[in-house]
Amino acid sequence: MFKIIHVSDTHIEPVGRFVVGLNPHERLGQVVQAINESHADAALCVITGDLTDRGDEGSYRAFADIVNELKVPCRLLLGNHDNREIFRRVFPDAPFDASGFIQSTADFGDTRLIFLDSLHDNHAGLGQLCNARLEWLERVSQEAAATGRRSVIFIHHPPFSVGVRMFDQMLLENPAPFLNQITASKPLHLAFGHLHLTTSGSWNGIPYSCNRGVAHRIALSLDGDVTEFIEAEPTFDVMLISPNGVLVHHTAPTTATSVIAREYPTEDGKGHQVMLRTDIAGV
Ligand SMILES: [Fe+2]
Numbered sequence: 259m260f261k262i263i264h265v266s267d268t269h270i271e272p273v274g275r276f277v278v279g280l281n282p283h284e285r286l287g288q289v290v291q292a293i294n295e296s297h298a299d300a301a302l303c304v305i306t307g308d309l310t311d312r313g314d315e316g317s318y319r320a321f322a323d324i325v326n327e328l329k330v331p332c333r334l335l336l337g338n339h340d341n342r343e344i345f346r347r348v349f350p351d352a353p354f355d356a357s358g359f360i361q362s363t364a365d366f367g368d369t370r371l372i373f374l375d376s377l378h379d380n381h382a383g384l385g386q387l388c389n390a391r392l393e394w395l396e397r398v399s400q401e402a403a404a405t406g407r408r409s410v411i412f413i414h415h416p417p418f419s420v421g422v423r424m425f426d427q428m429l430l431e432n433p434a435p436f437l438n439q440i441t442a443s444k445p446l447h448l449a450f451g452h453l454h455l456t457t458s459g460s461w462n463g464i465p466y467s468c469n470r471g472v473a474h475r476i477a478l479s480l481d482g483d484v485t486e487f488i489e490a491e492p493t494f495d496v497m498l499i500s501p502n503g504v505l506v507h508h509t510a511p512t513t514a515t516s517v518i519a520r521e522y523p524t525e526d527g528k529g530h531q532v533m534l535r536t537d538i539a540g541v
Pocket residue numbers: 267269308337452453454
């Protein structure tokens with residue numbers, strides 16, 4: 259079994275600038291610290307896009323300063339808020355495919371992780387997988403199958419509706435070729451971001467999970483037209499990948515005051531609870 263950390267939607271701005279009133283540097287710093295303290299044994303940390311809020315060089319440099327503190331290796335994907343050219347300038351060592359897209363793979367035992375670049379060339383919200391990117395995916399998926407490996411796919415944009423109307427205009431554009439491919443190749447799991455919602459389920463038998471992200475949460479509204487941005491803790495997902503499948507824990511950094519009590523095991527099974535916060539009444 260191996261552990262993958264899934265982070266998404268960090269929306270970093272140049273130092274000193276906030277996003278919808280929230281400090282993205284502080285929030286990403288909290289996530290990096292939590293990963294280093296509790297999950298330094300992870301095989302990889304995957305950040306599925308919207309690394310920056312506006313795709314400028316200052317934001318990528320601020321982002322790099324924070325993620326360089328990670329004790330686990332990191333793989334970066336692009337989202338609709340990113341800029342491929344500037345990303346490659348700031349991260350010259352980031353792997354890319356023969357067409358220059360930020361697409362790569364990583365093999366761990368009998369599992370191949372596949373990282374896709376769904377940044378659209380001409381639209382601020384939609385995702386895109388052009389023929390070159392799809393052909394690359396088909397090739398690396400076939401390689402995986404030929405070597406007996408199961409695939410886990412990471413991408414910024416969901417390729418299907420998750421039942422939230424406001425996002426139906428910002429999904430992967432023309433998803434049919436991609437959906438046909440994964441219907442045939444049957445990846446073990448599909449992981450994405452973009453929604454700023456904690457969402458999971460299955461699509462035609464393919465399990466998926468969405469990391470809500472580090473930046474603002476979006477209020478769940480299935481048929482609303484107005485997007486509400488919510489102040490909520492930054493999050494990350496801990497994925498445990500084993501021969502049995504993929505297990506996804508949605509979690510968040512704990513702060514000095516967020517632990518309100520501890521319960522210690524006792525032989526009678528009742529446990530012994532100790533309150534840590536004196537400003538909250540115990541049970
Ligand atoms: Fe985002």
